[in-house]
Amino acid sequence: KLSIEVWFVRIGQYLKIWNLRETVQCNTIAINNFCQHFLPPFYYVIFIASVLGNGVVLLVLYKFEKLNTVTNIFLMNLVASNLIFTLTLPFQAVHHSDQWIFGEALCKLVTGADYLGFYSSILFLTLMTFDRYLAVVHCVVANKRRRSCYAVVLSAVVWIISVLASLQPFIHFTVEEYPMEGLVCEDSSDAQWRVFSLYKQFVLFFILPLTAFVYCYFRITLTVLATRMVGKHRTVWLIFVIVLMFFAFWSPYNIIMMINENQDPTQCNSSLLYAQYVTSNIARLYFCINPVLYTFLGRKFQNHVRGVLVSQVPCLSDRISVSASSRTLAKD
Template identity: 50%
Template structure:
């Protein structure tokens, strides 16, 4: 800590002599960690990453929205879930410019936007992972339980399930709306963070948040995703679909990407919960700084996946690839010849794939709704 920072610290102590919260008073020497590396990383790299993430999210999710509204049936179960996922990602991404500015300097948007942006941020983040899980479960019903689920996979089922996801996400984010406030830090300026309760109470709320994130928004979705896609894989292997190898490869890509992007961040969340449980004072500054740095890096990876997941899920399918080519040909006519050449070179393969899907659809007695038949062949 340099002389200027030390003087600011003394001034803060003088200003709060008569208003000190007794829960923050200790009768022993406390080590203050400067965390210069973490602060430098947060101020230089995170704003750039947030801006790039924001741009990619609005371009990608906007493209998915355009294709759905232009070429798809909006009342189909799969598209209702996909629209909900896109809106949740756009809600999350809309908060990123605010956080980029915050990391670059300080919070300049006032107390009201501090609460609103924080709530939108977590509602979008939580609902994104839940909608990804819900879409996976819906694919499981369409493939593994197609006959039994044919009557239940209706518009009402999709709307009710989506409402439940939004309610859970909002309830999990209420803490941000209540506890987030703007206050003046002697060194970092205006801060938008949880503030107003005693240190012990804040630590308990942090523990609730950490375990909520790990158990409800990671472990449970991961178990469901693994179970559903393993069941889908076994079902595909038991059929006569000629392109089953491609379907299984795409399933592996989806599971691997999900696991790779979300696991590191949630492991860090669990380590943070353990750290809070046993007391921060037992950790050295280097350990604490390393955990904070790992938190920023792994969180950014999870956020990137959160923003691009609709593009990732939709454009693995040949149906959306076809819609995309059609849209590009309409908007940029000079590329029409290029897409026609590629289409002719792969026509025989596409015809074989269509024949395979028809075999599988016939095997399911036509019980899967017409607009969702592509769900029977995950990613195709």
């Protein structure tokens, strides 16, 4: 029987062999051109979509919902974390279109905000998933303990954990100047610290949230199917979509990062670098618009949005059906 250490060594060797089959010498000019042409427009599109989408969520919450409920407290914190992340995108767009022109202090601050928004979004999504699990599977206990103070305390804990996990940029990120790229805001930490940061992100902000997602929604699905709830098949379908979106948007980036970490450092795989840029920005897209995806999946939120549209554009009233409560609240 082989020991665990031997298995890990062999897995690392297989990953290196797999990477070397596709390895070519890095064409830094082509990669830089790709970043200059692809990333800035993509960042601006995400920025606009995130501001508009999260703005609609906040508008609907303010006009139609009680802001002191547990679900809405978590949702507002999720929107706040996404907006923090979103505000870093114009800086990233300028950086990739030319060079970093904002100085070292903003290099640390913008990168730290990027990490803070990223990590807090994941944790708030996990927290909302666990809260739904309590509300559905353990509804008796949840009705006694789910109070606004409970949501405020847990939200504060999430922010503290996210801040602590985001301290790395303030310590290690700096601005360096290169002949071709110019000024670059980059991580100056050593290899061991980078490996630690990578595995910290992989375990704490991917494996654990994904495990919580799968377990909680699996239990929710079983509970819903066991009841006589009207429209339970639609509820199960929405649960499947939520889990699938998280896995589809967030897992490719983590997988690529782990493969990249296990490749030979003396070699360079251009395809892997392209994949890393693309998958990281797919993940950015998800964490900018996830409140919109979550809320628009619900019928109540859809009805509220229709109420806002009808109140602002009366000619749509013949084509859009709105409940009386949403119509009345939209007018107030």
